[in-house]
Amino acid sequence: MTWTVPEKPALEGLEQRWIERWEAEGTYRFSGDRPRAEVYSIDTPPPTASGSLHVGHIFSYTHTDTIARYQRMIGKDVFYPMGWDDNGLPTERRVENYYGVTCDPTVPYDPAFTPPAEPAKKRQDFVAISRRNFIELCHGLTAEDERVFEQLFRLVGLSVDWTHQYTTVGERTQRVSQRAFLRNLARGEAYSQEAPSLWDTTFQTAVAQAELEDRERPAAYHDIAFPRSDGEGAVVISTTRPELLVSCVALVAHPDDERYQALFDTTVRTPVFGVEVPIKAHGLAQPDKGTGIAMICTFGDTTDVTWWRELDLPTRAVIGKDGRFAFEPPAWLETDTAREAYARFAGKASGGAQQVMVELLRETGALQGEPEKITHPVKFYERGEKPLEIVTTRQWYIRNGGRSAALRDALVARGQEVVWHPEYMRHRYENWVEGLNGDWLISRQRFFGVPVPLWYRLDENGVPDHDDPLVPDDASLPIDPQSHVPPGYDEAQRDQPGGFTGDPDVFDTWATSSLTPLLACGWEEDEDLFARTYPMDLRPQGHDIIRTWLFSTMVRSHFETDSPPWRNAALSGWILDPDRKKMSKSKGNVVVPLDLLQQHGSDAVRYWAANGRPGTDTAFDTGQMKIGRRLAIKILNASRFALNLGPAPEGATPAEALDRSVLVALADLVDEATRAFDGYDYARALQRTEELFWGFCDDYLELVKTRAYGEDPDDAAAASARATLALALSTLLRLFAPILPYATEEVWSWWQEGSVHRAPWPRADELRAAAETGDRAVLDAAATILGEIRKAKSDAKVSMRADVEAVVVRGPAAFIAAAAQAEQDIVDAGRLRGIAWEEADEVAVEVRLADPPAS
């Protein structure tokens, strides 16, 4: 092939040109005809399609891409699909705010509905629309977002096979999600239960343990006296939630607490309401907290739930799904006084109710002293704005080891079958599994999501039978129980006594995204693909979602395929702003990725990303991008220079000692880069390649320049130089290709057939064979001497082109022997008249510059 080297190579425009070529030529297409051992499959994280991509995405997706490109070059058929997470609450919220609408399932479908031209600013002015209209808006908006994301990912240079895409609400996904759930149900791994669970009153849905976070909130200890039923004084408890007094079912102290031992199993009466409650003993009560005795309410926190369950206490729940106290006075209030007291805060949320309750306690004299203000951590849904309440509802769960030591151990063992990058991230996983305190709550009381594919029989009174749900045929999936009818029933029987009712809930987003390996690999739909790709090779993801995405995927694969979902898990770090704070929208320190890519170029941004070691938090640093840009330009220019010297004659091989020396150095580099990539350490591979490359440019290219210019076609020394340059350049381009796909592909196209990204990864043994008797020491010694000559010129403040009168090189015999093999190259590069060699213990180079020409 003829070499076509541009006059003035530049980075500008490379992205557009190569994005089109790669697409047209199917460069990154998964062929799907190779056995599992020759496939490398990646469980790409589906980005949340609502909102926008940020620098963190560029960072971590680039890491994965470097691995994908490396695997492709070592000969793997790389399966690199892309998913879009358009499921769940973030999408609902975005659609609500974008269009100014809310979903109201009671509103009928309007086929002609169009969203308001100007969305309302305030929530209460939003237009209420039907569930179906709402879902249509969700699909429309996410499809738009996904196109924008794809463009950006292509620009970054992700070598994704864009013919393999999935969404987490697509029809196929719904089918897979429902089928997997029904299998869990059939095997007894999924169950429903009416139980107290954490409840977000804003979103009006149950939430799972994995979605909680603590936030510091102001509160106050209120000391409240409970008169003893025997009339012998009162027991004082301390609480931050006095408004829950009406829900009090018992008091509790530690069994060893001498202050209260005599009172166990006696009773007290709640102040204000006069409800008789027992005093119980339980090990979870802490003698050093407050007065050492607590009131148990149904339900103030998760400890209440534990006490309630383990002490077998009654339920006296008053807070509804909207977070407000029920309007009707509870049945257990027996006196008019109690009911009148209750009426004063009925219908209020907990904050308002607390104020009233404190007044009531003051009026009755039950409040001891003044409330003591504190701040303490309170559980929130991670997306929520109000503290979680605990509400008793029927929910679906999948077993996850939270209530079974055997399952917990099995899941820890699964984690040990996975190689973690970095290794210490395994602890996060094990920590989480071992700390679980309940099964995984998968049902959500939301609209846009995968419906729970079940119906329930209604008895003659219209009460549903939750213990024996009606299950759809596998062939009918996906179904929506709100519009589909269970086998053997017809629509007229919906919600009629003796008929059926559809489960109203949808699955939690993790219940579906825990299936991404099954989804991407064509589980139960494409046996051939599945056999070639599953279990997958790599799950890349952020370490913040180990407890959710990683863990839940492990659970599903454990049950469904009796194997871990992947062989490797690579956890990426955070992007910190230059002040070492995590970048986030709320802090206003977010940078728009598209601007970055356009300003610095994709290779430069990738260079920055690839310098972030696996799992390590990395500072956002445009300085690194500038260095990356400089490197990419250097690759273009150095390649142009090397190639412009022209191809070596047919059959020429590296024969000169200096040339063979550089090949040995490259062979060592290939060994190191290969080892690094095999260990998922793209950062080390880049660093070492870059280091050698700059030395290659500064020293080897300078040393070999004059010789390589040789005009005589039979000049063996020139032929050796050109043959070496070609081999070295080809090696370096391939080593850089996973990190800098654009610049390397551009240079490759000047003189090679095909894509560098389909070229074989360089082999150290081939380089060593070409180097024959080569010795690294030759280049090292020559570079040392050249450096000393440059230093002398720099000190003398003369041009590097200045002639040198005389050079004496002193050093050990081995050093001189090595350097002398490149004598002519040193003489040419340094513009010397000649070199005198003297043996000595230490290396020293004496340089006498020529007198400057009289000017």
Next chain:
RNA sequence: GGGCGCAUAGCUCAGUCGGCUAGAGCGCUGCCUUCACACGGCAGAGGUCACAGGUUCGAGUCCUGUUGCGCCCACCA
């Protein structure tokens, strides 16, 4: 309370099996308008490797402890 990570030049970070006279890049200073590259090149200055012990012929590296920063988990009347 349990677990994990980090601490090396002004800044961002390498330093793999203990051999180091501790490196790179940025920044800073000086020089070179060199025919691949001024979106460049060459060179220079800059360090008590957080602290205290220990192991060793030898410790930035291994062990013990301390301090500081960060993260995960648990608790949270």
